[in-house]
Amino acid sequence: MTSDGVKAEDVQPRTYLAATAVAEKNGKRERAGWNFGGRRDFSYFAPGLVEELAKTAVNRTLVLFDAVQPPAGEIPVVLGPGVTGVLLHEAIGHGMEADFNRKKISTYCTMIGKKVAEPFVTIVDDGTVPHQLGSINVDDEGTLGQKTVLVEKGILTSFIHDKISAKFYGVKPTGNGRRQSYQHYPIPRMRNTYMEAGPATPDEVIRAAGKGIYVEDVSNGQVKIGEGDFAFYVSQGRMIENGKLGAPIKDINIMGNGPKMLSNITMLANDFEFHEGGAGACGKDGQAAPCGFGQPTILVKSLTVGGTRG
Amino acid sequence: MKQELYNLAESGIQTAKAAGAAACRIGIDTERTVEISYRERKPENIKEASTKALSLEIFVDGRYSSMNTSDLRKDALKDFIGRAVAQTRLLAEDPFRSLPDPKYYQGRQDIDLGQVDPDYKTLSPDERHAFVKAIEEACLAKGGDKVISVTAGSTDGYGESLLMTSNGFDGYSESTYFVGSAEMTGKDEGDRRPAEYGVAVSFRRKALPKPEMIGMDAARRTLALFGAKKLKTETLPVIIENRVVARFGGGFLQAMFGRGIQQKQSFLADKKGQKVASDKLTLIDDPFIKGALGSRLFDNDGFAGKKRVMIDAGVLKEFYVDWYYSRKLGWEPTTGSPSTLIIPPGKRSVADIMKDLARGILITGFIGGNSNSTTGDTSIGISGQLFENGVPVQAVSEMNIADNHLKIWPRLVEVANDPYLYSSQRFPSLVFKDVVVSGI
DSSP: OOOOOOOOOOOOOOEEEEEEEEEEEETTTEEEEEEESOOGGGGGGGGGHHHHHHHHHHHHGGGGGEEEEEOOOEEEEEEOSSHHHHHHHIIIIIIHHHHHHHTOOOOTTTTSSSSOOOOTEEEEEOOOTTTTTTSSSTTTTBOOOOOEEEETEEEEOOBBHHHHHHHHHHOOSOOOOEEESSSOEEEOSSSEEEEEEOOHHHHHHHHHOOEEEEEEEEEEEETTTTOOOOEEEEEEEEHHHHHTEEEOOSEEEEEEEEEHHHHTTEESOOOOOEEEOOOEEETTTTEOOOOOEOOOOOOEEEEEEEOBBB | HHHHHHHHHHHHHHHHEEEEEEEEEEEEEEEEEEEEETTTTTTEEEEEEEEEEEEEEEEEEEEEEEEEOOOOHHHHHHHHHHHHHHHHHOOOOTTTOOOOOGGGGGGGOOOOOOOOOGGGGOHHHHHHHHHHHHHHHHHHHHHHGEEEEEEEEEEEEEEEEEEEEETEEEEEEEEEEEEEEEEEEEEOTOOOOOOEEEEEEESSSSSSSOOOHHHHHHHHHHHHHHHHTTTOOOEEEEEHHHHHHHHHHHHHHHBBHHHHHHHTHHHHTOOOSSSOOOOOOOOEETTTTTTTOOOBBBTOOOOOOOEEEEEEETTEEBBOOHHHHHHTTTTOOOOOOOSSSOOOSSOOHHHHHHHHHSSEEEEEEEEEEEEEEETTTEEEEEEEEEEETTEEEEEEEEEEEEHHHHGGGGEEEOOOOOOOOOEEEEEEEEEEEEEEEEEE
C-alpha cells in the first residue's frame, strides 16, 4: 500500500531442486551440478524430473575428466542456449538499469534511440513469463509486471525503470522497482531478460565460428557498469575446431566489453530457451533479487579467453 | 539489553526442551545501522534499520535442524520453537549431529578485543553528514573535470550477539563499526566511464583515516584506470595489491574447510604436512588481535579461540574443521571458520619491489572469475597497471589470469610490507613470477 493510492498484494513462490556430483577417475576429482526450479509448485518436481536432474549432474561431472585448456587470447565465442543468458543479464542488462543511467555512470546512458546491435537483435525484459524466477504480478512499488523491450531490432529503446527513474526520464515506470525485503528500498532490477531467437540452426552458428570456444554454462559473472567490461567463468564448454564441437573445456574466464559484445553478435540460432533453474539470485546495492534469463545460441565475433597457454 | 538476551535464550532453551528437544543451541543478534550517502552535494539515501533475529538449532531423536525467526514476542517464539521441534522429527537421522563436547568450550580468554567504541552513542546526525560531505568534497576536488559522478557514504552500527547451548555454553559479544566510502565514475575516452572506490572500516571511529583520505583514494584509483587497454598475452611477474589479495586467496582458502574435504571437494584434502606454496607464504589465524575485524573469543560452535599457524613457510599445517565435520571425518576439530587472517608482512614496499621487476603488472582489481575447490583451477579477470622499471606505463583492463592454486602459490616470490587493515584478512601485496596474463 502506498501513499499515492496503490493497494496490491502478490505471492512470489520460489522452489528449486539441486544436485551436485563429485567423481573420481585415476586419482583426479571433478565436481559439477545442476538445478531445476523457478516459480513452481511441488508438482513440478515429478520423478522424471528428479531422474533428469541426477543424470544431468553426473553427465556434467564426468565430461570434465576430458577437459582441456583453450589457448589464451581473443577468439570467436559461441554461447549455447538457455543458461548462458546470465551473460546477457550481467554484461548488458545491468547497464540498462535506469538508476545507473540517471547518474550517468552507465556506458549506455547516452545511447537511447541509437544502434547498439545488428538489426536481428532484440532484447526484452519481461515480468510475465510463467514460472520464470523474475516473474512478478506487481513490483515493489505497485506497478504491474509487464513486458519491456530494451533493444528492438538493434536500437536501444528503453531503460529498466522504477518510479524515481521513470519520473526523471518522463516515461512510465516499467514495473522493475524491486527490493529484497521490507528492510530495503526499491531500485530498478531486471525480471526475466532474454534475447529473441534468430533464423540459423545451432550447427550453422558453430560452423560459422570456425575456430573458437562453445560455452555451455557460466558462473560468477561480474560487470563494471561504467566501462562496460565484464568477466565470466566458463564452468562447462567445448573447443570449436574446423566449425565442429571438439574437446570439453572448463574453468576458464572469458572477458569482454558489454556494448562491444552486443555489437559483435553476428548470428542467432532458432533454439531459444529460458534457463529453468531456481537457484541463485542477482545482487545489486547489497540486495538480492531472483531473476530469469534466456537466449538462443549466439555467435560473438570475439571475446578474450583466459587460458594458461599463451 | 545483555540481560534481556540472556533471559530470551534461557527461556528458548527451556521451551525447546519442554517440546521434546534433546539439545539445542540458540543465537540471538541485535543490530542498529545508520547509512548515509551523498551525491551531487545532496543526501542521496538515508537509512536506519534496527533488527533482532534468533537462530535455533534443534537436536531431537538423532535428527537436526536449523531455523531462524525475527518474531521474538514471547508467545510467537514459543509457537515457533514448538513447530521447529516437530518439523525436525520429520527429517532423516544424522548420527554425526550433536552439540560439541563441552571440553572444547574451556580455556576461553578474557581480554578486551577493542570492538566497542565508547563514543558511539554520542555520534550525532550532523557529525555523520559532515563526515560524508568531507569525503565527497575531497573526491570531487581530486577528480576535477574528469568526474561524472561521486557517491560518498558512511555506515555505522552497534550490535550485540549471544550464543547459548543446552549443554552449558554461553558467550556474549558486542561491537560497533564505522565505514566511510566513496565511489567515483569518471569520463574517459569514448563511452568508457571507469569507476573505482575507496573504503575504510573500523570498530572505532577514531581509527578511521580522515574522510578526505577516503575521497581522494577513490579519485586516485579511478583516474588510474583512464586509458586502460587490453594488451597482448604475455608471461609476466604480477603484484596483487593488498586490498584484493583476499579475493584471489579465497580460492585457496575454500579448499581448507572440513566440509569440502569430507565431501571430496578439496584439492588440499591430502596435502596436510606437505609444501603447497613457496616458503614465502605463512598464514596465521589469530583471533586475539585488538581492533582487528575478525577477532573473537569463541567461534560458532562455542570453541574457545586459539591462535593457529595454518600454513608455515609454505607447508600446510591445519584445516578449518568444525565439530560436525570433525565427527564425519573422524578428526580432531579445530575451528569451523577463520578469525583474523594474517600473512606476515615482508620488508619492502610495492614501489621498491616494482623497481626491481623490469616489466610486470600491478593488479588492483579482479572481475568475475572463479576457483574450482576440487581441482584448484582458477581463472579471473584483472585490471591494474603495466609497469616498467618501477613506473606505471599503461592502465590495463579486459585481461585475465588462469592458473592452478597448487602451481601458482609455489611461484610466490615476495611479500610486501603493506598489510591491508580494513579487512579480517590482513594480507599484504603479493608478488608472483611467470604468470600468463591473457589479452589480445
